[in-house]
Amino acid sequence: MLHVQNRELVVPGQLLAEGGYVIRQGAFREGSRIYSSVVGLADLHGQEIRVIPLQGRYIPKRGDVVIGVVIDTHYSGWILDLNSPYVGNLFVSDLLRRKVDLMREDISKYLDVGDVLVAQVKDVDELMRVQLEAGEPGLGRVEGGKLVEISPAKIPRVIGRKGSMLNTLQSVSGCRLKVGQNGRVMIWGDDQRMVNAVVEALLMIEREAHTSGLTDRVRAMLEKLKSEGGE
Amino acid sequence: MEKPERLIVDGKRLDGRAPDELRPLRIKAGVLKRADGSAYVELGRNKILAAVYGPREMHPRHLQQPDTAVLRCRYNMAPFSVEERKRPGPDRRSVEISKVAREALEPVVFLELYPRAAIDVFIEVLQADAGTRTTGITAAAVALADAGIPMRDLVAAVAVGKVDGTIVLDLTSEEDQWGTTDMPVAIMPRKKLITLLQMDGHFTGEEFRQALSLAFKGCEQIYEAQKQALRERYSVKREEGE
Structure with a gap:
């Protein structure tokens, strides 16, 4: 049973529905009852319930395309600021899509601190360590703009x-x-x-x-x- | 100010309120541009600003928790918030209030969603008139929701006490100073769970039960105002756009 209308503005702790709905985002379940966890718009889609948040920081998710800024380099890759509580890690091999012999090759020629790049989130583990890749067409370092x-x-x-x-x-x-x-x-x-x-x-x-x-x-x-x- | 002869005359308090009446309450969400979430609350002569930043990277790094976010809370009184200038900076009292406010807010926030991160809550008392810790918690809960941080519920808080032998809701500074008991209470209104309960003075068992149920009634009213403030923040903008 639903307790809100589609596109209704809801607040944390507000009862959204009772019963076997599927929660997509922005809500939580207590027993058979489903409550909103954020301020947002309730989005009801058949058996799916979602609250579209109106505020909040970016939390990395696998598959997202993000724009990052290089903040640090280390011997096998770079650390990127993602405008998020969590930084992104990019390894050279995920940028160049090939094996790189770190003993022979100086990777600092590919990216430097301050560079901006479009990257895809390859994986996020349970400790929110973010792995990026930027080798596909359309990804990688951007110039100008x-x-x-x-x-x-x-x-x-x-x-x-x-x-x-x-x-x-x-x-x-x-x-x-x-x-x-x-x-x-x-x-x-x-x-x-x-x-x-x-x-x-x-x-x-x-x-x-x-x-x-x-x-x-x-x-x-x-x-x-x-x-x-x-x- | 000198002690008035009686704090309750003909069932009315010094400011004309009934014993179970709140002071005029005003809540506004989203007042600070640079904070992730913020709220401003006026309860009678209390004026309190709360700001929330985060979730953000935790510094210093050694305080990070690998499996959860850390909620940090700072309660601070402006030097001009009380009649006699308060020496600025944390003191024994504000360190304690920061701690109890944090513990009052922690149970509603889904901290486990943000491992290694920090959520910072700042409660700034601009003008004080008794009940600043409860009003601060009320403001902080709205600010947290305004920041888009996932929460199980809001937290509403109010003080109850005993003045001239009567159980009263939401004490003023005169009632706090010359009354016999002051008991701040914070609750998660949906499930009626208590997240803060302190007491200065004494109650009999019966008085305590009576005071607690009065506090729940007060929190209920504050909860409605909190929800209203969060809704208003966005409905106002919606009208502008059309």
């Missing part, structure tokens, strides 16, 4: 349903975007004015993430900025 940080809880909104928001952002502005689940977004564009417009749009999405019709408003805002010309 602008790095923006927003709240990780708002990232699903930046992507939108089936990527709709992301498509809008890219097609209207003419910029290329790379979105990390950890709340970081890279923007590349030839027109600096449109890059800044995308930054504004991202901040707008962050502010108004839980409102409806957001994609249309973002499109309108970007088109307005675009038509205002280069003055």
Whole structure:
């Protein structure tokens, strides 16, 4: 039996449902009762219950694409800041996708402290030690562009349903975007004015993430900025 | 201020409240921009700000727990929060309150989800008028929820006491100073579990039971206000967007 409506705003400890529902996220079970554990929107999908959080830090999960900043190097790899309580570990072999003889090769030529890269979370163990990989196409060190940080809880909104928001952002502005689940977004564009417009749009999405019709408003805002010309 | 002759006149207290009445309560969530979560609470003349940071990497590293996060709590009174300037910095009293506040909040937080991390809670008393530890816990619980930290429930807290032989809810500083008993109580309202219980003074067994049930009633009202504050934080923004 359900005690909340779909998309209802819930608070920690609020009774969501009773019975054999499957908990996806943001809730916990006590006996047959299911309670919310965070402030968020209840998302009911058949037998699945989820609370979409409105706040919170990024917690690494296997398979996530993240944008990290190298904060340290060691003899076989690098340590990356992930805008999270937990740092990421990247080994040379997971960057180059080949065996590396550390006795012969100096790995410092591949990455340096301060470099930004797109990586995928390969594994997270029970002690929250994070292993990254960055060898696949589309991953790896990034050059140029602008790095923006927003709240990780708002990232699903930046992507939108089936990527709709992301498509809008890219097609209207003419910029290329790379979105990390950890709340970081890279923007590349030839027109600096449109890059800044995308930054504004991202901040707008962050502010108004839980409102409806957001994609249309973002499109309108970007088109307005675009038509205002280069003055 | 001198001791008034009577603290309760015709069943009304000095500020005109009934014995089972709370002071005016106002809670606002999300007041600090740079904190992960925050809350501001006014209870009568108490003004308290709570800020939550984290979960974040634990420093110093040797305090990390490999299987769970660590909740750290700091209760601090501003030098200007009381009539006579308080010497700034932690003292015996605030170290104790930091500890009991931490223990009052720990049972609701899913700490085991964040091994090796730390969650920092700061309770800053800007203006004090008795009951700052309970009001601080009330504020901290809202701030924790505002930070998006998974919790089993909120924590609501209030003090009860005995003044002029009457059991009263939510003591003011005059009632605290000249009353016979002061008992702060914090509860997890959903399951009605007590997470903080202290007592200064004495009650008979019957008085204690009566006081405790009064505290539960007070906490219930505070709990509703806490939930309301969390909901308001987001519904206000929703209207703006449309």
